[in-house]
Amino acid sequence: MATSTATDTGRRTLWTGATLATLAGERDWGLVPEGALAVEDDRLAWVGPIAELPEGWRGADVEVIDLGGALVTPGLIDCHTHLVYGGERSAEFELRLQGATYEEIARAGGGIRSTVAATRRAGEDELHALAVPRARALMAEGLTTLEVKSGYGLSLEDEAKCLRAARRLGELGLSVRTTYLGAHALPPEYEGRQDDYVDAVCAWLPELMQQGLVDAVDAFCERIAFSPAQTRRVFESARTLGLPVKLHAEQLSDQDGAALAAEFGALSCDHLEYLSDAGIAAMAESGTVAVLLPGAFYFLRETKLPPIAALREAGVPIAIATDHNPGSSPGLSLLLMLNMACTFFRMTPEEALRGLTVNAARALGLPDRGRLAAGLRADFCVWDAAHPRELAYWFGRNPLRFAVAGGRSRMSVHQ
Template sequence: MKADRLLIDCHVATMTEGGAPYGAITDAAVAITDGRIAWVGPRADLPPIDAVRTDRLEGRWVTPGLIDCHTHLVFGGDRSGEFEQRLGGATYEQIARAGGGIVSSVKTTRAASEDELFASAMSRLAGLKATGVTTVEIKSGYGLDRDTELKMLRVARRIGREGGVRVRTTYLGLHAVPPEYREDRAAYVDLAIDDILLAAHSQGLVDAVDAYCEPIAFSTQEVSRLFDKARDLGLPVKLHADQLSNGGGAALAAHHRALSADHIEHATEGGVAAMAAAGVVAVLLPGAYLMLRETQAPPVDLLRRHAVRMAVATDCNPGTSPLASMTAALNLACVQFRLTPEEALVGATREAARALGMVQQAGTVETGKAADLSVWDVSGPAELCYWLGKPLLNRRYLEGYPA
């Protein structure tokens, strides 16, 4: 058997289902050919392999490359002033209704050039890569006009070409009503659905479609219109659901068979049951929960009871989750939401891949899947959720090459 690269003297947390915790294989080997995993298993069972290169990992742990399945990585400026306001007692809703929040990022994002947006996004991406991320989802939604939404999506595609990560792009046109449409939101909804989405799709800039369903954002009827159009275009959907209130978002995501419903702090048992029946992944976002000082956590016990799959992501954004560390997100998911370390790590690998529609290509260390791997200086996988701020990554591989 020929291989481009052979990893030995390592332990592998394959994150596959149905076996040992973490899908762990101790004293393992991984063979890589043409950017794919050609063989993985105990080193004692390794067949004869003619490898172009052999990497001895000195007893380190290997996991699938981590997947950040919910980010707003591309934006202009920052909202540290709003951070100060919230610490002074203002709520997220109050800031948004006063013209802050998402709309304040729209102004700075519209004013920034593509190169400026790329450079600032790359600085944040550095934090994700340093914590083992090999795939990142990037949303639009801070443009809210045709030119800027397309600009953001072009930058996201460029990051996928030049940033050393895989990128999945998501069109988030229904994120907020821009100031110029404040008196005619119906016209903006028409624009977002019938103009901007079609342009993004025709230019090959969008992999999925998202919306923000809340009383301060968009209604279930408006979101349904967007999702119906996405379906007509053959695009999968996902939803910011039930973050600040029970607006029926979880059930709406289930009705449209969304890839995921994200946040879901206020989802009811009925909504969770609907998600389970439709196979919708629950994406938990502990960074936003922390920064907004929320007190109602996602209904993790209900998710477990109904066997809803759970993913974990940073929600990296300028206003409510300035979090650019995937291992910090794992720690926060365990501490705040009481996930087990295995649940959290599954949520940043296998289930994050499922939340992006990529579970057949990534998220586990299995024969035939992409050789996107992270190598860690830890004594066991649980350490990835235990440390907060300690550098743990030794190296990353993207399609079998150091990245």
């Protein structure tokens, strides 16, 4: 069991006695033995070997914290979750084990629609209360930045309450980004009127933005969801408002969604098991991040791997995320995602950790985090580990001592 509390670390704090995995370069761990971090307010003021500490950080006004040989990495970032929802779908898990496919369950009225019904029945306070322990579980393994998508309300009122509940998770000490995913599924009241629903999704966006609830816009482009043409309409609405886009793309089939998203300069395309060479080329040209979701791959017992080698060769940044949701990835372990990325996708431990830090930050359009470097946000994790590869090696073991988010220390106590 883990609990977390937040305490102010002060304006000028020096963290010493650590091995730093800065991930500051394009390759390798960026290891700094006998390293130190100088934190001023919510920023990293200096990062490097303690022997090279600037004179201005040796004064009496600096609080010094000795980490006793711990490993320090950037704070972990979960760049794709559906953390706010009502109900659960364990019955569908049983059905899949008996042979039903995810697509068959969705077409029979289960899947996302069943979660929509439960989410609509719940009030904002209840949704927030349900999401808090999920967020705390991720925080207990080093989470400092969280993305939460809507998409289980599918009406203006219900989408808004989900986004508000997600925003409130920031009260836990997290940095929270909210993504509007109105184009997630067709609600029952729009049965047979999919284009009318897309009109509604586009019409709700300005009001949600005006309420300060939208950082990005997402859509589910798939045979069981929305077509490329319908997705384009959603993206055009987002572009009119100056909002960045993301896309659930090529999860169950190749719909050329990645190329469409890249055309709009998408921050990320996510899932990507059926991604084509043309889609990879388009993503490479636009700088779009590939977000891979090993939890969904595992839970749905998928067999078609995302084209990892081709993404690497093309220079497409690769992030990983939990994709936490009640239907296809009910996992709440960032460390397990590291291990799964290595075991299922054959990513290296360094690639996997970059996927939860450097590239996850890129997938959210947040260049001020994901690495340990002067000027960036003071988000970092302190681990009982000798080398960062251990974070992907173990599963079922949590070596986190505590995480620091925005210069504030969140102690993690394991009992």
